[in-house]
Amino acid sequence: MTELSTMKDGVANQAEASDRVLQILAEAGRLFASKGFEGTSMRDIALACGISKSLLYHHFSNKDEIYARVAVGSTLELYLFVRDRIPDGPPSQKIRAFMVATAEYFRRYRWAWIASTTAFWNDPDRSRHKERLTRRDRFENFLRGLIQEAIDAGEIRKVDVPMTGRLILSSLNWMHRWYNPNKSATPEQIADVFFDMIFNGLRSGELVEFPGAEPSKVGRRKSR
Amino acid sequence: MTELSTMKDGVANQAEASDRVLQILAEAGRLFASKGFEGTSMRDIALACGISKSLLYHHFSNKDEIYARVAVGSTLELYLFVRDRIPDGPPSQKIRAFMVATAEYFRRYRWAWIASTTAFWNDPDRSRHKERLTRRDRFENFLRGLIQEAIDAGEIRKVDVPMTGRLILSSLNWMHRWYNPNKSATPEQIADVFFDMIFNGLRSGELVEFPGAEPSKVGRRKSR
DNA sequence: GTTTTCACCGACCGATCGGTCAAGCCCGGC
DNA sequence: GCCGGGCTTGACCGATCGGTCGGTGAAAAC
Structure with a gap:
């Protein structure tokens, strides 16, 4: 994780930045996260920095x-951060490590993460965060690769890969809306629980048939 | 669904509203969804309405x-909308119906949904959407009741109920960030796929042990 | 000792913000 | 004819927006 040695104060990858610049970025990220881009004025940022x-x-x-x-700073090294934390081993373990590492990144750079994933995400002027989008694409494609790997290894069944990736990322990306850092569970622990639920499923081991139920896929595994 | 007979133009539950008011709400919702609350000016809304x-x-x-x-209008009847679409039958089917019904609501009132779930969600002035929050709490509690029901019936294993609810809601609430209405799959179909993944799990039927893997819960089901 | 550099500030700019107000327009009832 | 009231308007308000300007003071470079 040598690429990440430049991270300080919750602001990722601002290598040759002065303390003042880092302070501005940290305060701006916190404000953007809590009030949005349009809702944060330059006066707000200046005041917060004194x-x-x-x-x-x-x-x-x-x-x-x-x-x-x-925003870009926060997603700049997300891919490298996560990639460097994927262990050798079965692909399912890699997916789990992917989720836990993403959660750790979220915990470390929480304000910047929130600011970059919420503020004017659908702004018509795409140029403002086009670079960020391509970086997130690379991040998502990396996850899809891990999922395909797990399918090829026979560890997980033949699911729709992009859809599976969206499910996994949804569980992580929505976390900032309900996560409370004062509560006991860390984001990493939460990610671990989510992986368990998604990988093993909620269903109890014993399959119970409901003949009267409307057509669905609930009892599907039996027919595979 | 008599409560919902007042829905028109993608604006939910605006019973005795005039056409002009409905037009304003529809345009405002679309603008709030795409540019946020602070990013949308009253002039923008007026211009959009002509x-x-x-x-x-x-x-x-x-x-x-x-x-x-x-925002409140869009979440006002969400609970009733979903509740009325829960069929009799096994609790797992109820959870599936919950997800599909929520997805249908999302599809119908998409702009209002996005506006209410994204715009200034963490505004310090909570009074602006306190009512909306209590309604969403009722909605989430309803889901937790269904999950507990499924656990009591032995259909799903003894998972953490609030965490399971968050996973399910995450898959639905994050959908607006990537859903493209021009693509083939409807939100209801997507919800059905997510339910299948979460309920049955991603894992293939045959459990494979990885003795060399680091400690985790992957092979946990065998030990239960 | 002088000059250059650079972090830093207060005053100010035109534009736009949310919101107000007095006055017109339109149309059914008298 | 005209009158009352809901729908609609343009002109306007103070406040705040993002951004600019000339300048200060202290340290570094010469």
């Missing part, structure tokens, strides 16, 4: 650049 | 009220 608004424009050209540094 | 900004204030007292009507 500096003048002009100083923001000394270090950044405009508001978009601050957001880009927060 | 009316003057003053007219908005004739029908609504302020911007917050428009958002409240959109």
Whole structure:
């Protein structure tokens, strides 16, 4: 994880940034996460940092650049971060490690994560976060590769790979909406529980048939 | 579903509203969904409706009220909508019906749904959507009841009920971030696939042991 | 000792924000 | 004819938005 040695203060991959820049990015990320991009003014950021608004424009050209540094910075090394935490072993274990590592990243860089996944995600001006999108695509494709690997190894059944990836990422990406850091469970523990549920399923071991039930796939495994 | 007979134009439960009010709510919901609350100005809404900004204030007292009507209106009948679509039968089928019905609601009132689940969700001024939150709590508690029912019936194993509810809701609530209505699968079909994955699990029928793997819960079912 | 550099600030800009207001338009009842 | 009231408007308000400007003071470079 040498690529990640530049992370500090919850702001990822801002290598040769001064302390002041890091402070601005940290405060801006926290504000963007809690009030959104449009809901956060440059005055808010300056006030949170205890500096003048002009100083923001000394270090950044405009508001978009601050957001880009927060958002892209937070997803910049997500792929590398996760990839470096995938162990050798059965593919199912790799998927589990993928989920746990993503949760760890979320825990570490929570404000930047939230800011980048919520603020004006569907802005018509795609250029503002196009780079971030391609990085997330690479991240998602990596997961799909792991899923295909598990299918090829016979560890998981022949499910729809993109859909499976979406299910796994949904469980992780929605976490910031209900996760409370003051509660006991860590994001990594939560990811572990979700992996268990998704991989092993909720169903009890003994299959019970319901002849009267409407057509569905519930009893499907028996017919495979 | 008599409670839902007042739904029109993708705007839920606006019973005695005039056409103009329904138009405003529909356009406002679409704008809130695509640009967020702060990113949508009253001028934007008026322009989208082809009316003057003053007219908005004739029908609504302020911007917050428009958002409240959109957001609360969209979650107002979600609980009833879903509840009325739960069939008699095994609890697992009820959970599946819960997911499919929620997906149908999402498909029908997509813009209002997105607006209410994304715009300033963590605003410090909770009063703006407190009512909406209590309604969603009732909705989530209803799901937890179904899960507990399925556990009591022995259909699903003894999982953590709140966590299971979060997993199920995550798969549904994150859908708006990637769902493309031009693609083939409907939200209901997607919900059905997710239910299958979560209920039956991804794992293939035959359990394979990996003695060299690091400690985890992958092979756990065998030990139960 | 002088000059250059750089982090930093207060005052200010035009534009846009949410919101107000007095006045017109339209149309059925008298 | 005209009158009352709901629908609708454009002009306007103070506040705040993102962003710019000239300048300050202290340390570094010469």
